[in-house]
Amino acid sequence: MKSQSKNKAPLRVGVVGMGGIGNTHASAHKQDPLSKLVAVCDVVKDKATAAAKTHGVKAYTSLKEMLAHEDLDIVDVTTGGYENGSWHFEPTMEALAAGKHVLCEKPLSNDIGEAREMVREAEKRKLYLGCNLNHYFTPTAERARKYMADGQVGELIYLLFKVGFNGGEETYGFNPSPRFNQPYAHMKAFLTHPFSVMRHFCGDITHVQSFSSRPGFRKNKGDLLVSVNSVHVTFANGTIGYLLSQRGDAVWGLGGWWSCEVAGSKGSFCIENCIERLTYWPAPKPGQSFGLGQGPTPEILDTGIKDFGVTFPRRIHAFLEDVTNGVPRDHLRSSARDALATLEYIWAVIESYEQGGVLVRPHSLPPMHGDPKTERI
Numbered sequence: 001m002k003s004q005s006k007n008k009a010p011l012r013v014g015v016v017g018m019g020g021i022g023n024t025h026a027s028a029h030k031q032d033p034l035s036k037l038v039a040v041c042d043v044v045k046d047k048a049t050a051a052a053k054t055h056g057v058k059a060y061t062s063l064k065e066m067l068a069h070e071d072l073d074i075v076d077v078t079t080g081g082y083e084n085g086s087w088h089f090e091p092t093m094e095a096l097a098a099g100k101h102v103l104c105e106k107p108l109s110n111d112i113g114e115a116r117e118m119v120r121e122a123e124k125r126k127l128y129l130g131c132n133l134n135h136y137f138t139p140t141a142e143r144a145r146k147y148m149a150d151g152q153v154g155e156l157i158y159l160l161f162k163v164g165f166n167g168g169e170e171t172y173g174f175n176p177s178p179r180f181n182q183p184y185a186h187m188k189a190f191l192t193h194p195f196s197v198m199r200h201f202c203g204d205i206t207h208v209q210s211f212s213s214r215p216g217f218r219k220n221k222g223d224l225l226v227s228v229n230s231v232h233v234t235f236a237n238g239t240i241g242y243l244l245s246q247r248g249d250a251v252w253g254l255g256g257w258w259s260c261e262v263a264g265s266k267g268s269f270c271i272e273n274c275i276e277r278l279t280y281w282p283a284p285k286p287g288q289s290f291g292l293g294q295g296p297t298p299e300i301l302d303t304g305i306k307d308f309g310v311t312f313p314r315r316i317h318a319f320l321e322d323v324t325n326g327v328p329r330d331h332l333r334s335s336a337r338d339a340l341a342t343l344e345y346i347w348a349v350i351e352s353y354e355q356g357g358v359l360v361r362p363h364s365l366p367p368m369h370g371d372p373k374t375e376r377i
C-alpha cells in the first residue's frame with residue numbers, strides 16, 4: 001500500500017444504504033485513521049437508526065438531508081436495487097452535484113448508459129469517483145503484480161479465471177427477487193469482479209465471445225438467471241484469456257471461490273481463493289531439464305486468510321489514501337473508469353450471448369485527459 005499523508009485531518013464520510021455491505025463499509029471507516037464516519041443514511045428508517053446506533057453516528061433517511069446538515073468530504077454509496085446495482089446512480093449523481101467525492105459499490109450501475117454518465121459527471125466536476133473493486137486489494141494480487149514488475153512473468157501468454165459460488169442442486173433455492181431473478185443479474189452484478197482482476201493483470205480487453213447457460217434445476221423453477229458464463233477474450237496487448245463463472249450451480253472445485261492463473265514466458269502464477277494463496281512457477285532455465293509433469297520448485301505465498309471480508313477495509317483504505325494524497329484523478333485506484341471498463345465487457349458478453357456467440361468488440365472507454373495542475377509531462 002502507498003504511504004498515507006501525514007498531518008491531514010481525517011476525511012469526513014457519510015455512508016448511504018445501510019444493508020450488510022453499508023455496515024461493512026461503515027465499520028471500515030470507523031477503524032481507518034484516514035476517515036471519520038460522521039453519518040449514515042437509509043431510506044428505511046429502522047435500518048438508518050439501527051446502523052447509527054451500531055456505529056455511534058447520526059442517522060438520516062435522505063441523502064439530501066444528510067448533505068444539507070453534515071460537512072462531508074466523501075459520500076460512500078452502498079445501495080443495492082434491481083440486479084444489485086440500480087440504486088447507485090441517483091445517490092452518486094446527487095453527491096457529485098453537491099461537490100463530494102464518491103466511493104460507489106459495484107456495479108457502477110445495472111445500466112450502461114447511467115454508468116457512462118456517472119463517469120462523465122465526476123470528470124466534469126473534477127471529483128474522485130471510485131468503485132469498490134475490492135478483489136485485487138489483497139496480499140496475493142500485490143505479490144503477483146510484483147512478480148510481473150520484477151520481470152519474473154515476462155511476456156504475458158494467457159490468463160485463466162474461474163469463479164464459482166460453492167453450491168449444487170441440493171442447496172439451490174429459487175430467489176424470486178428482481179435483484180436476482182433477471183437474466184443478466186449475475187453478469188451485471190458479479191462479473192465486474194473477475195473482469196476487474198483480469199484487467200488489473202493484463203490490461204484492456206478488445207474482443208469478447210461468450211456462451212452462457214443455466215442448469216435444468218433452475219429452468220424447472222422458472223428461474224431466469226443466466227448463471228453459467230463461458231467467456232473467451234483477447235487483451236489489447238495480445239494476451240488471450242478465458243473466464244468461467246457460475247453462481248452456486250456446482251461445487252467449486254480446485255482454486256476455491258475463484259482462481260486466476262496468469263502464464264508468462266518467464267513464469268506463471270495462480271491466485272487461489274482470492275486472498276488465500278498465490279503460487280509462482282518459474283520457467284525452466286537453460287540447461288535445466290525436467291520430466292513431463294515436473295519443473296522448478298514453485299514459490300508459495302499462503303496468507304492463511306480465507307475471509308474475503310478482509311478485502312473491504314483494504315480497498316476502502318486505498319481510496320482514502322488516494323483522496324488524502326490528492327492523487328491525479330486518473331491515477332485513482334479502482335476508479336469509476338476502471339469499473340466502467342468491466343461493465344463494457346459485460347455488455348459485450350450479453351450481446352455475444354444473445355447473438356449465439358458472435359465476436360463482440362466492447363465499447364471504447366472515455367479518453368483520459370489528465371490535469372495540467374497535477375501532471376508533469
Ligand SMILES: NC(=O)c1ccc[n+]([C@@H]2O[C@H](COP(=O)([O-])OP(=O)(O)OC[C@H]3O[C@@H](n4cnc5c(N)ncnc54)[C@H](O)[C@@H]3O)[C@@H](O)[C@H]2O)c1
Nearest residue numbers: 017018019020021022042043044078079080084087105106
Ligand atoms: N464489493 C463486494 O464485494 C460486494 C459484495 C456484496 C454486495 N456488493 C454490492 O453492495 C451493494 C449493497 O448490497 P447489500 O447486500 O448491502 O444491499 P441491501 O439491499 O441489503 O442494502 C441496500 C440498502 O440501501 C438502501 N437504499 C436504497 N436506495 C437508497 C437511497 N437512495 N438512499 C438511502 N438508502 C437507500 C436500502 O433501503 C437498503 O437498506 C450492492 O450494489 C451489491 O452489488 C458488493
